[in-house]
Amino acid sequence: MSAVTSLVAVTGVNGFVGRHLCAMAGRTGCELRAVSRADMEGRGLEHRLRGVDALIHLAAKAHDRPGRADNPGHAFHADNVVLTQQVGDACVAAGVSRMVFVSSAGVLGRCSPASGFTDLSLPAPHDAYTRSKFAAEEMLRNSYSGRLDTVIIRPPLVYGPGAKGSFSRLMRLASRDWPLPFGALTAPRSLISVRNLCHLLLRTATAGDARGLCMLAADAETTSIAELFTLVRATRGRPSRLFGVPHAMLTAGLWLAGRRRDFAGLALPCVLNGAVARDTLGWTPPYRLQAEIEWTVGCAASASEAS
DSSP states (O other): OOOSEEEEEEEESSSSSHHHHHHHHHHHTTEEEEOTGGGTTTTTHHTTTTSSSEEEEEOOOOOOTTSSSOOOOHHHIIIIIIHHHHHHHHHHHHHHOOOEEEOOGGGSSSSTTOOOOOTTTTOOOOSSHHHHHHHHHHHHHHHHHTTTEEEEOOOOOEETOOOOHHHHHHHHHHTTTBBBBBBOOOOOOOEEEHHHHHHHHHHTTGGGGGGGGGEEOOOSSSSSSSHHHHHHHTTOOOOOOOOOOHHHHHHHHHHHHHOOTHHHHHHBBOOOOOOHHHHHHHHOOOOOOHHHHHHHHHHHHHHHOOO
């Protein structure tokens, strides 16, 4: 393996993944240059990227308020496609060699076949967010061929201290002692610890053999919603207190709560069987799922006590 970069720029440094990436880079001695939203005004980004070898593009719109009446597609397109193109243009103008784009495994579909998704599975984006991420992937491939080495990483749900969205809701539910109707939610799912994702991002930004890759990224282990709740509660020293209900009843409950779209994320399998990161980069996740959940729960408990 040959290192090809010495200075890595990062957008979205104030976001969930960005904060962990900066912390990991500091511990490993990797030199990062933070890129803020203010840097993206006018030609500021091009100047900010002078002397940079690679850029990791994390800035994106990932969440939308459930049940909103307006179409969120325009906002997702602006943040996830238009902004990505602006960053790509600035990379070319500044002479940056590589752009690492963090997409989503959701571009492959809401749920996987029993055998799991692979790096070569055909895309099937299913909502405004995943459609915008896939559009950004296609734009990068079509617009920068021969001008900028673009690497695409597709993670599943990312968890860890400070995670928002679905994992944050799960943690809030698991922190209470209520019995919950999730005992039958045993479909296997792939997740990725934020530290595993950051490890791969830094590896990808600085590896000569990563050129032009598109890869899935996930923890080595799969889990399920029932297993995840049980593990979180066990880490807190509490019984799981889960009971099973038929999927039809769960669907009805989610519908009444205005969260019908959450059913697939709870009850259906979504397994990633990526091989490119392992076979081409020699990368395997250094952090184990159980230890990462324990770390996440411990950080949440410490933050609660401090407040």
